Amino acid sequence: MQKKPNAADGPVGDRIRVKRLSLGIRQADLAKAVGISAPYLNLIEHGRRRIAGRLLRDLAQALGVEPAHLTQSAETSVIAALRQAAVVPFAGAIQTEPAEQFAGRFPGWAALMIQAAEHGGALEQRVAALSDRVMHDPQLAEALHDVLDAVTAIRSTATILAEEQDIDPSWRNRFTRNVFEDATRLSNTAQGVVEYLRTGSAHAGSQAISDLDRVNVVMRQMGYDFQLLDEKGPSAVADLVNQADLQDHPAARQLLQAHLMQLAQDAVALPYQRLQGVTADAQSIMDFQAQHAVPWDRLMRRLAFAPARADAPMFGYVACDISGGFMPRKDTDLLQLPRAGAGCAMLPLYQSFLQPMRPLQMSIANISAPMQRIETLSFAAYEGPVRPGAPAQLRAHMLYWADHGAANADILHVGMSCRLCPAPDCPARRITSPLAGA
């Protein structure tokens, strides 16, 4: 009695066939070597006959491999990754057998598809991280639209290749070609996006989304190099403002002017020489502040915007008023902050409003880079006199820098904004995110 084809035999047959072809052995020759007919070997290779015992050992010997090589699910990780490539949360898992069959029969294409899917996943994360900018940047939006189209095509095609058992070979070839094309397109688009982001600052003035953003962009373009303020004090402000490409944006000019004036006053009150002993260490900064009784906001701005020196630690700085609205800031690669709108409510910056006039030291990590520990010092201070019955005006300031200690699981994770944050159970979540729980 003929045994029914067993799907579990399929991969074994596939591996025999793949190995035989890789060795350049004809089916008839292999069959003869192990004492069976070529048609019978053909049935084995196509999963229509079960194989075990002596015949398996003989075939393995003839192919120069261990029997386990033919029977073990050596491609478990490949299959799992392949299955992952074809899965989306609400579509459920695909059947195991077709994925194994596909991986066994087309190992190269399977690897390519996994790579493309992983690449797509990474790009999806990048899309999310950049979405804040995308919403206001048509050029980038178009590029990322292209990314999503390519990811869509790959996901859809990968699902077909992994799930469908009886695809005509011409269609299979067509789809694998499509995956290759889309993977190539993804790669090219990704490179284009990276290049755009790398060089985009040259054009960022025209792409800024608000006057505050314009000021931040201009300061970034200037490399936060305000040495002139240390040399000449407030008289240098006008020159620096004139250097900025803000002629058509009077409000942004005014904001930049006010910010630079603040920095100039900081420079006069706290010359950089006095900061020489301060290191990128919370205790060192707190000791300095206690010893010199320097206002916290001034100390933070000085450390962040002081003239660049090779040996100076890289500090980032951000401030906001009690509404959460940001002030001009110094960005670094460490922390992602939205260009517009509210930031992550978990930021120590906001937490400091709960304890005005007391420095708050907290270690955090970006949820997108959880292994990079970031040290922060925050301080919320009253602005102007506090009058009974009148709303108190506070501003919070946060200085942050890289901490080279390893982040642990207990560290506070912050995102860029709710919409773009994948944290599944964040108590501070305001709005749902398509990434939450991803």
Place this chain on the structure above:
Amino acid sequence: MTDAQMDVGASRAPTAASQRSVLIIEDEANIIEALKFILSREGWQVFTHSNGHDAFDAIQRHQPDAVILDVMLPGRSGYDILRDLRAEPGLADLPVLMLTARGQSKDQDMAQSLGANLFMTKPFANAQILDALKQLVGG
């Protein structure tokens, strides 16, 4: 570009006189190809069109049971096409599934306000498309 039923091997659904048809209006060739494949396999008669210029004409010509309509199309946007569709007496009730690469709520709001029956963001799962069409026209 317009294609008739493609040869994708055995259909899983019986092809009868009552076979449902769908028009895919999408400019990404490989997305079209994948969608055509999975829909044809499920017994759908699939027509495709790849630009916004004369998409409305294509809808009138094919008279499909449902339309899968991408938002971002060369020539005219899916929104414009949908607006025309809903203003045309004979096509005002045609089920439309809108696709977009953007997932902003304003896109969904726009699609709904213009009369889209369903809205889906890319990347989607093949099963989602099939389920959505079943939801739109039954079967």
